[in-house]
Amino acid sequence: MSFTRDSAVARAKRDLAGRLGISEGDISEVSTSEKDFPDMSLGAPEKGEMSAQMISSGWQIRLGAKGMDYEYRADKYQLRLHDFKGTNYVVES
Amino acid sequence: MNRNNIWIHIGIAVILVTLAAVLGQIDRWRSALKINTSPSVRSTPMPKSVARTKEDNEPEVLVRFKPGVTLAEIKKITAMNNDVVEDEIESVKGLTAIDDLDNADAEAVAEQYREMSSVVSYAEPNYQIKLDDPAQSYSIQDGVHRPNDATPDDPQFSQQWALNNIGQDGGTKGADIKALEAWQQTQGSDKVVVAVLDSGVDYTHTDLRANMWLRPDNLPQYTDDELGTFNDENGFNGTDNAADPMDDNGHGTHCAGIIGAEGNNGEGIAGVNWNVRIMPLKFMGRGGFGTTKDAIEAINYAIDRKQHGVNVRVINASWGSTQKSKALEDAIRAAGEQGILFVAAAGNDGSNNDKRPHYPSNYDLPNVISVAALDRNDQLASFSNWGPKTVHIAAPGKDIDSTWLNDDYREASGTSMAAPHVAGVAALILAKEPNLSVEKLRDRLLKSVDPLDSLRGRIESGGRLDAAKALKD
Numbered sequence A: 001m002s003f004t005r006d007s008a009v010a011r012a013k014r015d016l017a018g019r020l021g022i023s024e025g026d027i028s029e030v031s032t033s034e035k036d037f038p039d040m041s042l043g044a045p046e047k048g049e050m051s052a053q054m055i056s057s058g059w060q061i062r063l064g065a066k067g068m069d070y071e072y073r074a075d076k077y078q079l080r081l082h083d084f085k086g087t088n089y090v091v092e093s
Numbered sequence B: 001m002n003r004n005n006i007w008i009h010i011g012i013a014v015i016l017v018t019l020a021a022v023l024g025q026i027d028r029w030r031s032a033l034k035i036n037t038s039p040s041v042r043s044t045p046m047p048k049s050v051a052r053t054k055e056d057n058e059p060e061v062l063v064r065f066k067p068g069v070t071l072a073e074i075k076k077i078t079a080m081n082n083d084v085v086e087d088e089i090e091s092v093k094g095l096t097a098i099d100d101l102d103n104a105d106a107e108a109v110a111e112q113y114r115e116m117s118s119v120v121s122y123a124e125p126n127y128q129i130k131l132d133d134p135a136q137s138y139s140i141q142d143g144v145h146r147p148n149d150a151t152p153d154d155p156q157f158s159q160q161w162a163l164n165n166i167g168q169d170g171g172t173k174g175a176d177i178k179a180l181e182a183w184q185q186t187q188g189s190d191k192v193v194v195a196v197l198d199s200g201v202d203y204t205h206t207d208l209r210a211n212m213w214l215r216p217d218n219l220p221q222y223t224d225d226e227l228g229t230f231n232d233e234n235g236f237n238g239t240d241n242a243a244d245p246m247d248d249n250g251h252g253t254h255c256a257g258i259i260g261a262e263g264n265n266g267e268g269i270a271g272v273n274w275n276v277r278i279m280p281l282k283f284m285g286r287g288g289f290g291t292t293k294d295a296i297e298a299i300n301y302a303i304d305r306k307q308h309g310v311n312v313r314v315i316n317a318s319w320g321s322t323q324k325s326k327a328l329e330d331a332i333r334a335a336g337e338q339g340i341l342f343v344a345a346a347g348n349d350g351s352n353n354d355k356r357p358h359y360p361s362n363y364d365l366p367n368v369i370s371v372a373a374l375d376r377n378d379q380l381a382s383f384s385n386w387g388p389k390t391v392h393i394a395a396p397g398k399d400i401d402s403t404w405l406n407d408d409y410r411e412a413s414g415t416s417m418a419a420p421h422v423a424g425v426a427a428l429i430l431a432k433e434p435n436l437s438v439e440k441l442r443d444r445l446l447k448s449v450d451p452l453d454s455l456r457g458r459i460e461s462g463g464r465l466d467a468a469k470a471l472k473d
Helices: A006-019 B003-036 B071-080 B107-115 B179-183 B250-259 B292-307 B326-338 B415-432 B438-446
Strands: A028-037 A049-052 A056-065 A068-075 A080-082 A087-092 B048-054 B061-063 B083-088 B095-100 B119-126 B128-131 B138-141 B144-148 B188-198 B223-225 B227-228 B275-282 B289-291 B313-319 B343-347 B368-374 B393-396 B398-402 B409-410
Touching: A006 A028, A006 A056, A006 A068, A006 A080, A028 A068, A056 B048, B048 B398, B083 B398, B095 B107, B107 B119, B107 B188, B188 B250, B188 B292, B188 B415, B223 B292, B250 B275, B250 B398, B250 B409, B250 B415, B275 B292, B275 B415, B289 B292, B292 B326, B313 B415, B343 B415, B343 B438, B368 B415, B368 B438, B393 B415, B415 B438
Parallel strands: B188 B275, B188 B313, B313 B343, B343 B368, B368 B393
Antiparallel strands: A028 A056, A049 B289, A056 A068, A068 A080, A080 A087, B048 B128, B061 B095, B061 B119, B083 B095, B138 B144, B223 B227, B398 B409
16 A cells, blocks of 8 residues: 555545544545654554654644544555544554 | 047057956966865865866766756756766766866866755865875775775765764764764774664665675574574564565665665765674564564564674664553563663654653663764754653764665654664774673763763763764773
8 A cells, every 4th residue: 555645635534434433525624734743653653553763754634524623644654543532543554 | 429539438448358358367377276286175074195186178076966856957057057967977866077168166166056055965076186195095986085994985975964074064063973083993893783673674775785694604593482483594574573674664774874884885875884784673564663572572583693693782773652561671671681782762752751751762771772863063853852861862863864775865864863873883882892791882882972062951971972982992
C-alpha cells in the first residue's frame, strides 16, 4: 500500500464512517495540510510502539462528523487516527 | 551648438573611452596578479604550503545545485551569467562543472553562484593543486588537498557541517564534533562492531558496503531456541524472524552512514568512522516503527554474537516512545553486562524528559547515553527533548546529510541523527583503546564535551560531543 494525499483522505473517511456507524457522505473534509511530524509514528504511536525519531513529512487530515472533528495523520506508508477517545490507532500501514 | 563645441564634445568622449579601456586593462592585470599570488578562500581548510593555479582550458567552478533544479534550469542560469555547463558530475547529483566565457577570476565566479542560495548548495573554484613540499604526506584527488589524509575526499564532505562546520549555509564556524582533529589520531577500526538497531541497513550501498559486518565463516549461524536456526550472514531481522536485515525505510541506512560511511573513498559522505563494522539489527518495518518485542529479540541477537566472539561494543538506538518496558530495560542491562554501550535518541517532542520520560533513553542504566540534537549554530534543535537529569549529551541532529536507500543521500533531522554521532565517536575511542570498559567509555564521552551556554541547565553534561577531546586518554 502506498498512499497519496487523496487516497489517504478517502481511506480516513471510510475508517471514520465504520467507527461511528455512519455513511461516508455524512463526513466532511475540514482540512488537509502538509505537516512535519516529530517521528515516524507521525506523533501518534500506538501503545508499546517504538518509532524512529526522525522528523517526518506527511498530511494532517481533519474530518468532521456529527459536530465533532477527528484528526488523521498519513504519509506514503501509513494512516493513523490520532487521539480518538484518548487512543491512537494505526488504520493501515 | 556651434562647430567648435561639437569638436570639444567629441574630444572629451575619445578621452573618456580611452581612459575606460586603460582602467579595464589595469583591472585585468590586477585580477591576473591576484590569481597568481593570493589563493582564494576555500570551503575546506587548506595548508599554506599548497600553491594553486587555474588552467585556461579547465572549467572555472564546480557548482552543486540543490535537488529539484533541472539541467535545463541550470543551463538558463549559467547562460544568464555568460557561462556554459561543461560537465555534469553523474556520481554527485546536481554537481556541475561550469566554464566562464569571460575568463573572470574563479573565486569571483564561485561567489556569484554562492549568492544564488535558493538554488545552489555550494560553489567552489576548480583549482589545480601543486605541492611545493613533496616530502609531506599529502594526497591529492579531485583537486582537493588532504593533509595527512585527515580531510577526506568524499565529495559531499563540505556539506557535513556536523563533522567540520566552516559556517556553511549560515552555520557557526566550529560548531561541530571536531572530526578533523580526531581523525589525526584514528579514523576507526574494522575490529570495532557497531550494531544499528533500526529499520535495517542497505548493506549494498556503495558508501557503506565496505564497512558492513559479515558473519565470519567460522561463526555458527544464529540459533534461537524457539525460532530455530537461520542464516544471519548480514545481520538480524526481528520483524519477521528472517535473516535479511535489508532496510526498506531508509532511516537505518541514514544512521549507519553517520556512524560509518566509508571515508576518503571519493564517494558521497564520510562517516564519523572511515573504517568500522556495522551490524544491522532490523526491528522496524517500512513505516519506521516496530514493537518492543522485536527490539528485544534483536538485542538478544547482538548479545549472543558478542558471546560468540564478535566485538559488538555499541548499539545505536535512534527510536523510542513514552512507553516504559521492563523487559526492554532488562535486555539493555544485559547488553551492558556484556560491555555494550547503548546510545539512545532523547526524542523529538521538544519536551523535558525529566518530567515526561522517553524510552529507552530514560532507562537509568550504566550503559545508556541519552542524546539531544543540536543545530548548525550550537543551539538545541527546536524539536529536541532535553532534561538536566536524564539527557546526557548533545550532538548535531539537524539537516544531517547521510546515506539513503538506492545508493542515494538525504538530509534528515531528529535526535535520530544525533545519537549516531555519539555512537560513532564511541567506536573511534574503542578503535584506539579497545579494552576500555563500557563505564569508562561512557564517562569519557560525557566528560570530554565542549560546554555550551545553550545547554547549561538543560543537558546533564552541559555540552556538545567532542571527538578530538574524547580521544585524549
